[in-house]
Amino acid sequence: MNDPAWLQFIGDFGVRTLEDARVYLLESTLAMYARMGFGLYLTExxxxxxxxxxxxxxxxxxxxxxxxxxxxxxxxxxxxxxYEAAAAILAYGKETFGLKRIVAITSLDNQASGRLLEKLGLHFERVISFPPDGEDVKLFAAHL
Ligand SMILES: CC(C)(COP(=O)(O)OP(=O)(O)OC[C@H]1O[C@@H](n2cnc3c(N)ncnc32)[C@H](O)[C@@H]1OP(=O)(O)O)[C@@H](O)C(=O)NCCC(=O)NCCS
Structure with a gap:
């Protein structure tokens, strides 16, 4: 969460210490698992x-x-x-959660992410504003 590309394209979440990471995981990732049954996963x-x-x-x-x-x-x-991880996640979302449509958001200049999304079958739809500060971001989408 502190490498230059994360900070540039995703943002600064202020996670600097193990304790910061523990709190972030509890409040964000693990909370999403509890609320939705899915979330961001480790890839290894x-x-x-x-x-x-x-x-x-x-x-x-x-x-x-x-x-x-x-x-x-x-x-x-x-x-x-x-690509390998993201393709598996799309199949998982469709098969396990019955998702019919999937979207993705990227900053306007994140070309690596846009290339990956197009390869996965998502297409640029429109620019939307990302709360809370209203930054313009690209919305990609695909029907599964
Ligand atoms: C966005 C991100 C995940 C894309 O990852 P990536 O490694 O470029 O994506 P892929 O796994 O599809 O790899 C594709 C590249 O690997 C190359 N490659 C090399 N060996 C390969 C192989 N055996 N199989 C497939 N591709 C291979 C491809 O040619 C391709 O290169 P290209 O992008 O120059 O065309 C990565 O850039 C990243 O983590 N960025 C920082 C965080 C971020 O921006 N996240 C997204 C926020 S919206």
Missing amino acids: LKESAVPIGVCGLIKRDFLEDVDIGFAFLPDFRKQGYA
């Missing part, structure tokens, strides 16, 4: 269980549809891992 290498990023489903109050999210550590980008 199959052979070694090395953690390489997060990928999963998010339900935000200001969006009607569930969105897909992902972020990988710099050493594990550009190798197809994000």
Whole structure:
């Protein structure tokens, strides 16, 4: 959550210490599991269980549809891992939660994320404003 691409494209959540991380996980990720039955998941290498990023489903109050999210550590980008994880999450959302439509939001200049979403079959729909500060973001969507 502190690598330059996360800070640039997702934002600064102020998570600096293990205690910050514990609170963030409890209030955000684990709360989403409890509320929706899904959330962001750890992704790791199959052979070694090395953690390489997060990928999963998010339900935000200001969006009607569930969105897909992902972020990988710099050493594990550009190798197809994000695509593999995200494709599995789309199938999981469809099969386990009966999702019929999935969306994703990216900052206007996040080209790597946009490329991945297009590869997954999502298409740019429109620019929306992201609460609370109203930043313009791109909304992508696909029917599952
Ligand atoms: C967005 C993000 C997850 C995309 O990850 P990624 O690693 O580029 O995506 P993929 O797993 O699809 O990898 C695709 C790239 O790997 C390359 N690649 C290399 N080996 C590969 C293989 N064996 N299989 C598939 N692709 C491979 C592809 O050519 C492609 O390169 P390209 O983007 O130059 O065309 C990543 O950039 C990231 O974590 N960014 C920071 C956080 C962030 O912005 N999150 C999204 C917020 S909306």
